[in-house]
Amino acid sequence: MRTAGTTPEPESSARSGLTSLGEVACRYQADEISPEDLPMVAAEVLAAGLDTPTLCELAGLPRNADTCDIRDAFEQALSEAGIELPDRGLARRHALRRLAARLINGEIAPADLATDDWWETEAETVEERSFVSLIPQCACCVEYTLGLDQRTWEADLRIAALALTASPPIGPGC
Structure with missing residues (x-):
């Protein structure tokens, strides 16, 4: 059980990051999130506790990186996290x-x-x-x-x- 002043358990944080990454994937497919925003989103998901190699790579990309590179990294990060890009x-x-x-x-x-x-x-x-x-x-x-x-x-x-x-x-x- 979590008490005031303590950090969330890693498993709980990772689950939170996984949930937010799934929502981001859905919002990305619905054109609510643009590719240049994905590196910052990746950094936020990392801060929420989900950590994959490509998610770290994506978080390090600048907003003005090649859109194809950002999209490829995002889709790879989803795959590593076990999340399918929704229809x-x-x-x-x-x-x-x-x-x-x-x-x-x-x-x-x-x-x-x-x-x-x-x-x-x-x-x-x-x-x-x-x-x-x-x-x-x-x-x-x-x-x-x-x-x-x-x-x-x-x-x-x-x-x-x-x-x-x-x-x-x-x-x-x-």
Whole structure:
């Protein structure tokens, strides 16, 4: 048992690092983390207790290193840690859930959802489809397609976001 002022047990720290590296892999596949951010992420995962040779190598790369080198090192580090790079479609579906949660928590405005290609996400559940169907393809489409009924759209979007975040998790966790 851990007491105040002590460091976590190595096994617990490694598990924490492994979990965060798995989430990073999912967010990377969903284009939420860019390759130039991966060396710093690797350093954070190392600090959390997960240690593999290529993870150390990745943490030592500069942000402006060759993108291919960073990607190769990241994928090798995942392999060494026993983590599979998730399917892009599944990663985007998990990102969609995170987006819905951010909307509910007030971290983003409804109009900000039109800044990405969410409408192209391969939604598989009713909740995903309901949420995605309410996301305009671009910022100019918000005003054009909604006209004066923006309040109703925002309310419907929040209802769909709540339904999505409350629905059962999909596939392997990210």
